[in-house]
Structure formats: structure tokens, C-alpha cells
Amino acid sequence: MTAETQPRGRKPRRLTASRIGIYAFLVLAAAFFLLPFYVMIVTSFKTMPEIQQGNIFGLPTDFTLKPWSTAWAHACTGVNCEGIRVGVLNSFEIMIPAATLSILLGAINGYALSFWRPRGGNLIFAVLLLGAFIPYQVYLYPLVRMLSKVSLYNTLPGIITVHVIFGLPVMTLLFRNYYVAVPVDLFKAARIDGGGFWTIFFQLMIPMSGPILVVAAILQVTGIWNDFLFGLIFAGRDHLPMTVELNNIVNTTTGTKAYNVNMAATILTALVPLIVYFVSGRWFVRGIAAGAVKG
Numbered sequence: 226m227t228a229e230t231q232p233r234g235r236k237p238r239r240l241t242a243s244r245i246g247i248y249a250f251l252v253l254a255a256a257f258f259l260l261p262f263y264v265m266i267v268t269s270f271k272t273m274p275e276i277q278q279g280n281i282f283g284l285p286t287d288f289t290l291k292p293w294s295t296a297w298a299h300a301c302t303g304v305n306c307e308g309i310r311v312g313v314l315n316s317f318e319i320m321i322p323a324a325t326l327s328i329l330l331g332a333i334n335g336y337a338l339s340f341w342r343p344r345g346g347n348l349i350f351a352v353l354l355l356g357a358f359i360p361y362q363v364y365l366y367p368l369v370r371m372l373s374k375v376s377l378y379n380t381l382p383g384i385i386t387v388h389v390i391f392g393l394p395v396m397t398l399l400f401r402n403y404y405v406a407v408p409v410d411l412f413k414a415a416r417i418d419g420g421g422f423w424t425i426f427f428q429l430m431i432p433m434s435g436p437i438l439v440v441a442a443i444l445q446v447t448g449i450w451n452d453f454l455f456g457l458i459f460a461g462r463d464h465l466p467m468t469v470e471l472n473n474i475v476n477t478t479t480g481t482k483a484y485n486v487n488m489a490a491t492i493l494t495a496l497v498p499l500i501v502y503f504v505s506g507r508w509f510v511r512g513i514a515a516g517a518v519k520g
Contacts, residue, residue, distance in 0.1 A: 269293065269489040276484050292483070296490035300483075302473035309490045312470025316450055316497075318381060319466055323388035324445040330389065331396020331441065336430050338397070339404035340412045341422065350401065357394035364391075365458060372459065379461030387459050388449050396441055403437040404430065439508040447498045467494045 264281055269292050271285040298308040334353070338346050368387065369378060377383035407430075415425045431438075456466035471494050475487045502509075 265488045265492055269485055269492060271485055273483060273485060292485035292489040296486045296493060300474045300486055300490055302470065302477055309467055309470055309474065309493055312465055312467030315464050316466040319384055320446060320449045323385045323449050324442065327389045327392035327396050327445055328441045330393055332400045332434065334397040335400025335404050336426050338401045353394040353397050357398065361391065361454065378459065381464045384455060384460040384464060387455050392445055399437060399441055407433065436508065439505055443501055443505055443509050446501055450497050
């Protein structure tokens with residue numbers, strides 16, 4: 226921010242009625258979103274006899290970590306008692322390659338559509354945008370049939386392929402809009418210096434793409450990690466993601482419902498998105514401000 230754009234004048238110091246109203250609204254909004262998380266945290270550290278007493282807002286009087294170890298390694302889905310860890314490992318196996326491929330392909334598409342502009346590029350971009358706005362349910366049955374024909378249905382490569390396909394339109398849109406704001410003179414100078422398609426992409430565009438790469442990574446990592454529908458349909462029994470495993474644990478009909486274990490398992494499944502948002506939230510805002518939603 227330059228000196229000319231710096232705000233001028235003294236900051237208001239009086240506590241007016243409007244400021245009190247703003248603070249009250251912000252506190253209530255924060256409490257609305259944090260209260261369920263607080264209940265989940267305190268419940269996960271309570272014993273079942275204490276939970277059955279009914280005081281869901283009280284702090285645990287008999288603090289225990291056993292629900293967390295049970296949720297991780299011993300929680301049951303029917304007769305299978307391997308905990309949430311199997312689903313978490315499966316989610317990492319799905320998320321890492323799917324997010325990496327979709328971001329890389331989206332960056333290449335956005336770069337090509339912004340600077341090289343192949344014949345029919347606008348039509349391809351329009352088709353990709355159309356794919357981003359059609360409900361997923363429309364594609365489910367055709368995708369099942371197509372993946373079955375090529376022996377990818379109910380396999381790890383199959384669910385990765387599905388996530389890459391559905392992530393590609395949004396990734397292309399993000400990178401295309403970001404690269405459109407890059408001065409074309411830089412591209413022309415690189416071309417005069419003899420740079421080709423891949424040389425300019427890896428040595429010029431990627432180093433300039435830090436903010437949008439962070440935005441794309443946050444969107445893809447959280448989207449794939451939180452997916453339930455595709456994992457349930459396309460992953461197969463041996464590669465079910467942790468969202469499906471969590472649903473099976475919470476809704477299992479075997480034995481007494483262990484609310485403390487269910488709360489611990491739910492928090493474990495949400496750790497990756499929480500860490501991503503806490504660590505990279507500042508860069509996400511910068512990426513959005515740098516042009517992620519322009520165009």
C-alpha cells in the first residue's frame with residue numbers, strides 16, 4: 226500500500242452504540258460456530274457414565290484419552306474394529322495424487338488458454354466452465370459405466386481419476402484468470418529469448434504463481450479430503466476414505482453408541498482441513514486478492 230492510499234485521520238476511540246452492536250454481533254457469530262466444536266472437544270475427553278448424566282457443556286471431571294485411542298485404532302464398523310486410521314490413510318492415498326494432478330493440469334490449461342490461445346481455445350474453456358456448474362449426480366451413472374469398461378471402477382486409480390476430472394474445470398478457471406492479469410510483455414520477452422511452451426511454464430509462470438497455487442491447494446485438499454459421495458461410489462471397499470469410515474462408525478448398530486468415541490473420530494477426520502486453514506489462511510486471502518476471482 227503506497228503512502229497516498231494510507232488511511233488518514235485518528236482511529237475512533239469512543240465506544241459508541243453502533244460499535245457495541247458490531248462487537249456483540251461478532252461475539253455471537255463466533256459463539257455460534259465455536260459452540261459445537263467446544264461440545265465435541267469436551268465430550269471426547271469424558272467417560273460414558275459422565276456423558277449419560279446429561280451435562281453436555283460441562284468440562285470433563287474424569288479426564289480420559291481412551292476415546293481418542295479407541296476412535297483411532299479400535300472403533301467398530303459392524304464386525305470390523307480397526308478404527309478410523311484405515312480411512313485416514315486411504316484419504317491420504319487419494320488426496321495427494323488427485324490434488325497434485327488436478328492443480329498441475331489446471332495450471333497448464335490456464336497457462337495455455339491465457340498466452341498460447343490455441344484454435345478453439347475459447348470453446349474448450351466454455352465447455353470446461355459448463356462442466357464446473359453441472360450437478361455431480363448427472364455424471365454418476367455414466368462414470369460408473371465408463372470406469373467399469375476400463376477396469377477402473379472400485380479401484381484407487383479410479384477414484385483419483387474421478388477427483389482429477391471434477392477438479393479440473395475449477396482449477397483451469399482459477400489459473401486462467403490469474404495468468405490473464407500477468408503482463409503479456411513478460412511472455413513476449415521470454416519468447417524472444419527462445420523460451421518454449423514448457424520452459425516458460427516452469428521457469429516463468431510457476432515461480433510467479435505462489436498465491437494462486439496456495440488457493441488451488443486449499444480448495445483441492447479440503448474438497449477431496451471432505452468428499453463422501455465419490456468415495457462411497459468409486460473407491461471400492463479396500464480404499465474407502467475416512468468420511469465413509471466415519472459415517473460407518475457413527476451409524477453402526479452394534480453395541481451401545483459411544484458418543485465420546487464418535488466425537489473423537491469426527492475431530493480426527495477434520496484435523497487436516499483445520500491445519501490447512503490455520504496454516505495457509507493468510508496466503509489464501511492474498512491469493513484471492515491477487516486475482517484468483519478476477520476475469
